[in-house]
Amino acid sequence: MADTKEPRVAAPETSAGRGAARPTSSRLRAVHELFVAGEVDETFLNSHAVRPVVAQSWKRSLAGGVDPDLDGARAAVAAIERLRETHPLAPALPVIRRLLVDDAMDSGVVVAVSAADGTLLWVEGDPNACRRAEAMNFVPGADWSERSAGTNAPGTALALDRELQIRGSEHFSRVVQPWSCTAAPVHDPTTGALLGAIDLTGGAQVASAQTLALVRATAVAVENHLALLRVSGVAAEPAARRPHLVVLGADRPRWVTTDRYGHLQATYLTGRHADILVLLSRHPEGLSADHLAVLLDEKDLDVVTVRAEMSRLRKVIGADTLESRPYRLSTAITSDIxxxxxxxxxxxxxxALARYPGPLLAQSVSPAIARLRTQLSTTLRDAVLAESRQGRTDLLRRWLELPEGRDDRDGWQALRDSAGLTAVARARAHGHLAGLDFELG
Structure with a gap:
């Protein structure tokens, strides 16, 4: 019988304070190392006093492929200035500066405002702290969503739509563990749609009850300010979150909407319904039943079957979302593709690479979807290889970690021949190439 031993971690030393005992920072780091190495599960985390909200976030981060050794969040998006100008939180920036930023200028604290997708819009505060935060790419335009940067206060607050604090070693990414942070989501005062989050990042003092109360009060003040502007006719119309289509990667395709309270609701789609929604999203002018039949299956699909599928799809996404003659989406949507x-x-x-978890609807047999899948994958691959020739081997490594990249011989060869690679990384690339050559004969 195999000798199975539980990893040895001493019983958690605890920090003083009210509520459930917390492990000290050194013990928490030890548990974190075991977890990211895949040696322990969520039950082990709970038994060692890791807060459930943190344990669950670590689990999502690991399952989502977040690398705990990344030097911070993914790089800035394009056109950040335009995003700032048009974002619904822009009119409330003076309120945030008055309540948080002014007092943070000499206190070692950074104030960040993010969009609902985790993109940082504004990062202000103590100049020295801001410079230190830049080292982990905590800068305007960077993607600090949980799916990109792992467990962190603004990203996890948005993922859960609730205020919370993340203390030091509770962060999933190692480079962020010297920091603590407190964040609260902000909602549209009329529709309840999630607009973004307000975050305070700094030392251990940031993870206090007083800081949580301050950030919570600021979020309420921002929502009240937006409501007042709207009543006075100064602000724009209420922000409504568009339906979002998720069709990339190994997860089941789904249709994500927001209810009247701003809560996200995901409806899983059949493969055929996902095919149809992708095609309609790429053809805003609309498609006839005959054209859809050919795009979905150029041999065996008839118009009657297409019409039946469209009738069923209306029940899933709402009759007012889908028009006929020709078939088209009557509501603007967003999608990961x-x-x-x-x-x-x-x-x-x-x-683009950060938003690409894997191929489009890999199980689909639709010829139109297969063409679009190849187009997207090839375009992204060629763009990554072009960037790697300019020294961006980090992007090439990320591509090679994807399912499509594991057998990409040209990509692995480009990595092996890249300048500035460590001896170990070059040896790994050379070994992977040898394995591919052996398999291919």
């Missing part, structure tokens, strides 16, 4: 194409069109290869 659309975000990748838009980033590529803007020349922002890093953002």
């Amino acid at each position: 659309g975000e990748v194409f838009e980033a590529l069109d803007a020349g922002d290869v890093e953002s």
